Amino acid sequence: MQLKINENQPVKFMVNEMNQVLKNTNLLIVFIAILIAVSPATATVADEIVVYSARKEHLVKPLFDAYTTKTGIKIKYITDKAAPLLARLQAEGKNSPADMLITVDAGNLWQAAEKGVLSPVKSKILEKNIPARLRDPEGRWFGLSVRARTIVYATDRVKSNELSTYEDLADPRWKGRLCLRTSKKVYNQSLVAMMIAQKGEEEVEALVKGWVKNLATAPFSNDTRVMKAIAAGQCDVGIVNTYYYGRLLKKEPDIKLALFWPNQNDRGVHVNISGAGITRNAKNREQAIKLLEWLSGREAQNIFASLNMEYPANPAVKPDAIVSAWGEFKQDMLNVTKAGELQARSVMLMDRAGYR
């Protein structure tokens, strides 16, 4: 016998089934409940500080651990790039759980202050520990470590007296001998921004074009690669942050590379900072300020110095022994705020110059 199947029948069956499932078990709601249940408690506890950090986890965790050991205050943190953290802070608005924002580069700090997610702090300790040019005049952010972006060269192919300034690297005699990191990295954006502040866009654009002409190979994605390329002979000079050089030296002590401090007869070596500020909607503002003050103090500054071989922002603290061995140098004394103000123009300038 042949069964005549009604075309609509199966549809009804499935509707019934699915609806019953949805109605009886409310699967989705159960699922959502599970999701929320497995996540950690969201309310902030009184002696707990929440930090959004654009500094990498392995560069902040030792500091926080030390603070927790000392004070018993817990620190919760999340790391990401600066821009997404900033977007998150803005979106969360007054409900944000964050008390403090840590980020690298004055440009990023300036942006955060500009977008209004940081609040001014008046603190004698911070003003004493951190020089004025390394902090926001309004106290919205404070530099905690200083990083110098300087010239690195191959000792077997370049003599230090051949080198003089950043500008000199645009000279045709360096043609095919220069290696640079990508212009998408904020360090280079700040370097160029600071040059714009002092020399004007026109001159700097010509200069950057000169760099691009001298490139031995396409820009690298990070400083370590720049140095390795120089060491391997792909090029002879480059521009890097000193702590990358320090890290490499630790791993390969015999590497034939040396640092050179440029522009010692004029504005000095370009320096930038990593720093922090208290968020506008901090739930735990008092504690967060205490943490910030501690970070500017001797103990934390020593950790900054040794952990990543950066220069302490606090002038009273000596850099790491390896770092000290690279010698004293004249720093660019212009307030790093400039880097933030001019960052967009710097990005556009490098685009125009064809610096990728």
Added chain:
Amino acid sequence: MARVNLPILKITTVMLAMVVVLPLLVVFSGWMQSENLVWEHLLRTVLGDLLKNTAWLLLGVGIGVTILGVGLAWLTTRCEFPCRRIFDWALMLPLAVPAYVMAFVALGLLDYTGPVQTGLRETLGSNNFWFPEVRSTGGVITVMTLVLYPYVYMLARSSFITQGNSTVEAARSLGLSAWGAFFRVSIPTARPAIVAGVSLALMEALADFGAVAIFNYDTFTTAIYKAWFGLFNLQAASQLASFLLILAVIALTAERQLRGKAKYHEATRSTNVYRYHLAGWHRWGALFIVSLISLLAFIVPIIQLSIWAWGVLSEDMDGRYIGLLLHTLMLGGMAAGLTVISAMVLAFTRRTHSDFLVRGSVNIATLGYALPGSVLAVGVMLTFTSIDNVLTTMATLIGWQSPGQILTGSVFALVMAYMVRFLAVAYGPIESGLCRIRVGIAEAARGLGDSPLFTLWRVYLPLLRPGLFTAGLLVLVDVMKEMPATMLLRPFGWDTLAVRIYEMTSEGEWERAALPAITLILVGLIPVIVLVRRSAIYQGRN
């Protein structure tokens, strides 16, 4: 009777579409503010090159994954050569390798400073030898092709298996050469599968930022990030991202239109599976090709990562790795569960009441895959923080204590972001699984006295299980590799292996990134191998 309950299913579907649509709307809302300055700048300077680079990348990866995916699938399903059975599944393993990992391995190994060129310089004693520029268009295309071809391979392979080879033989008996039959019959028949695989690969390539950043190769995503990270202009970034979305919509619509009436039903499953027994140098040629691809796409990266990881094992390996691993797996598991359930609801609704609203909702709900991860993540983040803010305000108004960030402070927002991004990945296998279930089967179960709920449980779920399983495993692998949404939306303490890899690679510490990378690949291999085994069983039944 059924009419009464009808809206529930439909409402769920529409709600799912909303979950996807809201973040996309946030992306489009970037247009509410004009950002002429940024556009003018981009147009005048880099945009032309970016578009050119993106076009080359898509073209190269498209051709690369098609040739590799289809060619390898053909070799392993239709030909017999030494070790075929091993390569049949080994060729799927690169699915577990994230593009950004492959990128830094390739550069670490092959760039000027890498061991290969250094070794050559030392042996030859000079710089005067030709070596292809690694950080180039060709380099990026090669890396992407090697990690993305498994999408095409997997789908083409199962299509070739279902097709059997009698159509090919029919074509040959009608006068076509072996190659002619391949191009005029096998390929057109497998076209839906190939197109699906290639479009998955192209969407990944289009949305990729990790690998291109390591190569410093500027694509359209670079412009998005430049606008956001360099110029701190999220509006302009959203505007740029919306173009990617439009591109994806156009491509998907075009494919659906093109397919039209020729539905490529695999009406009869072929029982006729004969393999060409390759002879002479063809045998060894085939073996050489599959070995070469496996070597380049999987074995060499694994070896290089192992060497690097070994060097840092003592200093970097600590208890936190267990945490990273657990978080990776838990997030992957939760996302896979939610995504599969949602995809099932979509597929069921689509099958039961296919009206305009439902079709539209399903089409929209599967769009998330086309967006770069971080743009989508921002969309999700902005959506859920606003909901959080509303909830908090409401709670305070009625005098409750502020609940804090319920959605964005928990894994909820992150898991939702994964779902939005990977719904399309899960929808495909479930939909095709549902298509194969004849309606009579459910009636038979009802006829035997099962309640509707029981019918679903005892009939549909077991029959759909292969599709659900495949969908879940694919989502799991993708979520474990996912980076930007994880970075932005993970709750405090929820670091994953991918996050750890980012922290290391962004500083150029590839050696230290190797340890989490190889862990991620090994964990990712588990679902991939389960997938492979399932498809092997499937093939064995033929």
Added chain:
Amino acid sequence: MSEILEIKSIRCGYEGTIVVNDFTLSLADTTQSCLLGPSGCGKTTVLRAIAGFERITRGEIILNGRVISSKDTQIPPEHRGIGMVFQDYALFPHLSVADNVAFGLRKQGKMKQRKVAEEMLELVGLEDHAGHYPHELSGGQQQRVAVARALAPKPPLLLMDEPFSNLDSDLRERLLLDIHEILRQRQTTTLFVTHDQEEAFIIGDHIAVMNDGYIKQWDTPYNLYHEPTNRFVADFIGQGRLIGGVLASHESVQTSLGLLAGNRSYEWPPETRVDVLLRPDDVLLGVDEGVECLITDRHFKGAQIMYTLRTPGGDELLSLVPSHFDIDIGQKVKAAVDAEHLVIFRQ
């Protein structure tokens, strides 16, 4: 009649497993022949060897006087011009019905292609489905398209591999008769592979019964049924039972049903132990003169009833008689043999 296809003692197989051995067969022009055998007997392999999908390691295959396969030469399938119809139809899912049919006519003009496709579809009765896609057709319609497609280029030889095994039985018989008629009209030489003897009987002028890679008998359907030359064919074709006996003379055998005699004489000496093949229609029931047998089983078939009987000597017999002859299981009935000739195998 000239020979269009000659297969000369071919051997096929891979590494150690020989699927077909010492297989020889000739097909006369315009005839329709069958390879019949149980599954796994190698019949499909022979077909695929003729089509060029399977290598041969010995012997040769000659089509219209040209060697198309031998140990050393292997003309590719596309240059053989042999039509083929597959078990699973193998229609191209991405092409319309008309395009499927015109597929083998690529070298001809577009107009000609369309005209031939129309003719062929009319021939198989699907002229209204030209624009449809294969998945929109029923199984029987798909098979008609497959036949039309294979016939369109006018191949000198058409091979059909179990083309009806996926269809249900009444559809199968109608389609079979239709296609048989079409093939006869067009005088297409056909080699047809099946495991179903009814199909083979309808379509085959000559049938090769195969087992284990060998031809057991190559003959007309009538002879296969009535004059099987070996036990395998006797058993495989039609129904019937072998009962033991002893040659009484050159013409007669003493069995448990008495002395059976046919119109033929056998060489073996008297007293040779033999088996006699008795078809159900050879055994008469309810006769006056006969041996009393026990009914052990019965199957009603409408016009006839098939009885299973046991002789007093313990042999089993089948008998097909008109259905008004109605006896219950367990009863006894007199049975006698009425055969024109006896099919006898030496024990």
